[in-house]
Amino acid sequence: MSILTPQAVPATPLVAPVRRSFLSGLGKFTLSATAIALLAGQERLALVGSAEAKTPNNDVAILNAALGAEQEAIAAYQVGANSGLLQKPVLALAVQFQGHHKEHAAALAATVKKLGGTPVEAKKTYTFPVEKLKTQADVLGFAAELEKGAVSAYLGAVPILDDRDLAKVAASILGDEAMHWAVLRNALGQNPVPTAFLS
Amino acid sequence: MKHLAALVAAVAATFTAGAGICRAADGDPVHGAQIYQRCLACHSLEHNRSGPRHCGLFGRSAASLPDFDYSRAMKASGFTWDEATLDRFLENPLKTVPGTKMAYAGVKKPQERADLIAYLKKATLDPEVCK
Numbered sequence A: 001m002s003i004l005t006p007q008a009v010p011a012t013p014l015v016a017p018v019r020r021s022f023l024s025g026l027g028k029f030t031l032s033a034t035a036i037a038l039l040a041g042q043e044r045l046a047l048v049g050s051a052e053a054k055t056p057n058n059d060v061a062i063l064n065a066a067l068g069a070e071q072e073a074i075a076a077y078q079v080g081a082n083s084g085l086l087q088k089p090v091l092a093l094a095v096q097f098q099g100h101h102k103e104h105a106a107a108l109a110a111t112v113k114k115l116g117g118t119p120v121e122a123k124k125t126y127t128f129p130v131e132k133l134k135t136q137a138d139v140l141g142f143a144a145e146l147e148k149g150a151v152s153a154y155l156g157a158v159p160i161l162d163d164r165d166l167a168k169v170a171a172s173i174l175g176d177e178a179m180h181w182a183v184l185r186n187a188l189g190q191n192p193v194p195t196a197f198l199s
Numbered sequence B: 001m002k003h004l005a006a007l008v009a010a011v012a013a014t015f016t017a018g019a020g021i022c023r024a025a026d027g028d029p030v031h032g033a034q035i036y037q038r039c040l041a042c043h044s045l046e047h048n049r050s051g052p053r054h055c056g057l058f059g060r061s062a063a064s065l066p067d068f069d070y071s072r073a074m075k076a077s078g079f080t081w082d083e084a085t086l087d088r089f090l091e092n093p094l095k096t097v098p099g100t101k102m103a104y105a106g107v108k109k110p111q112e113r114a115d116l117i118a119y120l121k122k123a124t125l126d127p128e129v130c131k
Helices: A020-028 A033-040 A059-082 A088-114 A136-160 A164-187 B002-018 B020-025 B029-039 B083-091 B110-123
Strands: A015-017 A125-127
Touching: A059 A088, A059 A125, A059 A136, A059 A164, A088 A136, A088 A164, A136 A164, A136 B029, B029 B110, B083 B110
Parallel strands: none
Antiparallel strands: A015 A125
């Protein structure tokens, strides 16, 4: 039931290998306060056991889909950080945002486990449009697009999560990623908050 | 009573006109490209991500890319992707294909779906992107 089974990626310059050191670091996170709070609320469900749909919509599958997107975002920020295109204050920001995604991923993976599921694993390689990333603005624009996509994905998850506590956690992650999106747009000289509603 | 019958007929006509291909044909692909941004957390046209690539979608059987790990539910859906099946699936993926891995609430507004499908119809055949 792995959404992120490593897949053969065509041998084009699009392939951005994820550095090993970075991958091996993934296991080391201690859970944030949010994650612990979130897990504490899940004892009831965790006792239920199996990963298979205990709820009509299978919250485990929804969390795993979000986890897959978080893992990709972590890898994308790594590509940005390694690109040499980001200058000092922006680089620090990117690293900070990547840190948030790592916290989200750790919390999601821990919750999937607690619910009796198997967290999807990060892919060994992700395919990013690296040939289009030539300037700092390109990298920021790419990151902004991913953050916007993530906001939409959480927006699509909140209404279908059966467990209200999990929906709340998804909404809190959504808020964080919407802030990333706004800050990135601002750094690009774009209207940071272009609409009253997100979709 | 006559009024009621007329109303029922009018409503029925609206629904018929709104179904499937008719509505999709009215879709605005430019607006659809904006709607497609909602899919970009998991999909791209040309690459598999956490969701399968969309190039060549129209006319393809559901779950038919050999290099993507689909859910059993999607494999068993029996869909072939066209305006009508996409319209049904995208409105409520988990209801249309229970057990799908596409954990997404769906695109609820019919016009937005029509626009999105109009965009997909063009973009998934774009020779620049879909080589």
